[in-house]
Structure formats: C-alpha cells, structure tokens
Amino acid sequence: MTVHISAKKEDISNIVIMPGDPLRAKLIAEKYLDNYYLINQTRNMYGYTGFYKGKRITVMASGMGNASIGIYSYELFNDYDVDYIIRVGTCGAYTKTLNLFDLVLVEKSYSNSTYAKNMGFDFKCVESDEKINSIIEETIQKNGIKVVRGNIHCTDTFYNDGYEEYLSYGCLGVEMETFALFTNAKKLNKKASAILTVSDSLVTKEMISSDEREKNTLKMIELALDSIINL
Numbered sequence: 167m168t169v170h171i172s173a174k175k176e177d178i179s180n181i182v183i184m185p186g187d188p189l190r191a192k193l194i195a196e197k198y199l200d201n202y203y204l205i206n207q208t209r210n211m212y213g214y215t216g217f218y219k220g221k222r223i224t225v226m227a228s229g230m231g232n233a234s235i236g237i238y239s240y241e242l243f244n245d246y247d248v249d250y251i252i253r254v255g256t257c258g259a260y261t262k263t264l265n266l267f268d269l270v271l272v273e274k275s276y277s278n279s280t281y282a283k284n285m286g287f288d289f290k291c292v293e294s295d296e297k298i299n300s301i302i303e304e305t306i307q308k309n310g311i312k313v314v315r316g317n318i319h320c321t322d323t324f325y326n327d328g329y330e331e332y333l334s335y336g337c338l339g340v341e342m343e344t345f346a347l348f349t350n351a352k353k354l355n356k357k358a359s360a361i362l363t364v365s366d367s368l369v370t371k372e373m374i375s376s377d378e379r380e381k382n383t384l385k386m387i388e389l390a391l392d393s394i395i396n397l
C-alpha cells in the first residue's frame with residue numbers, strides 16, 4: 167500500500183499498461199483479461215490484474231497530466247517493483263501528415279514542465295525505452311499495423327498559446343503524460359514507453375467523439391497487449 171494506491175504488493179504485475187482514463191482501464195480488463203480482479207480503486211483510479219494470453223499483467227489508470235501520472239508511475243516503479251509501464255493514450259496532431267485514429271509510437275518526449283527539474287534533472291527531452299520499442303516494432307511488423315514513430319510534445323497546459331517551438335524538435339503532436347512517465351523511469355532505472363492514438367488535430371481542428379474514442383483505441387490497446395507478452 168502507498169499513499170495513492172491501496173493494492174497489496176503481490177497484486178501488481180511487473181508489467182503495467184497505463185491508460186489515462188480509469189474507465190478505459192476497466193474496459194481493457196473486461197474485454198481482454200482472464201481471471202482479472204480489481205487491485206485499486208482509491209480516488210477511482212481503477213487498476214486490475216489478470217492474464218492476457220497467459221501473461222500476468224496489470225492495467226491501471228494514470229489520470230490526466232504529468233502531475234497525476236508522475237505520482238502513480240513513481241509509486242508503481244518504486245514501491246511495487248514494476249519494471250515496465252506502457253502508456254496507451256491519445257494525442258493531438260501538430261502535422262497534416264497525421265490523421266485521426268493514426269497510431270504514434272513515442273521516441274522522445276519534449277516539455278517545458280518543471281517535472282524533470284524537480285526530480286533532479288536538467289533536460290527538456292527524455293527518451294522512451296528502446297527495448298520496449300523494439301518489441302512493439304516486432305509486433306507492428308508481424309501484425310501489419312501502420313504506426314508512425316516520432317517525438318511528442320508533452321504539455322502541462324491543455325489550453326495554451328501555440329506550439330511553434332515544438333515543431334522545430336520534430337514533435338508530431340501533443341499529449342500530457344509521457345514526460346513525467348519517462349522521467350520517473352530514468353530516475354528509478356526502469357523502462358517506459360507510450361503508444362498514442364490521434365484523437366484531434368490542432369491543424370485541421372477535427373476531433374473524434376468520446377464514443378469513437380472508445381472503439382478506435384482498441385487497435386492501440388491490442389498492439390500494447392500483443393507486445394508485452396514478449397517482454
């Protein structure tokens with residue numbers, strides 16, 4: 167048990183899939199896991215542990231933003247001996263080359279968040295884990311899925327002015343959680359990566375409805391699940 171997670175240590179796998187939305191964590195458990203059970207509901211931040219194709223995994227929500235995922239991923243890595251966290255979330259596109267529903271495998275997360283500084287680092291860019299990414303890449307090849315690999319801007323403010331600076335870093339889009347997640351992994355010598363589904367475009371102003379969001383994130387979730395069985 168930690169300040170924010172009520173699970174017993176043995177109830178959490180060393181591999182965690184982490185959506186932002188607690189109800190998506192519930193949906194993933196109900197749809198994909200065998201013999202799953204609820205391991206956390208403190209603050210309704212649902213977590214479940216079960217088996218996917220025989221592999222024991224935990225799916226637990228992060229909430230929104232670096233502050234929230236920063237807390238949960240820190241406690242999972244530090245107190246529950248979790249080795250791998252894969253975020254499955256959504257992003258807004260900064261480029262016309264990305265369409266709604268496209269998948270992005272995040273290579274680097276760029277941010278002006280103070281998260282890294284507060285954790286004792288002095289960087290504004292942090293990488294995802296290459297071991298996880300190469301396993302995801304193998305699944306992409308095997309399953310013939312289209313996924314774009316690239317950098318992402320991780321913002322602390324959903325409502326903000328402009329993103330020009332981040333285009334110059336090759337950021338394909340924007341979300342709000344990868345920077346704290348990857349920083350915690352670096353701090354604690356653990357591994358983290360992220361797969362994102364494009365849910366809106368800051369270029370064309372298109373966006374997908376919450377109903378469409380549910381069914382169109384399944385491809386991303388299946389990619390994450392089919393990858394972690396090889397971890």
Ligand code: HPA
Nearest residue numbers: 256257258324340341342
């Ligand atoms: N901005 C920030 N975070 C996001 C967005 C966005 O447009 N879409 C999904 N996550």
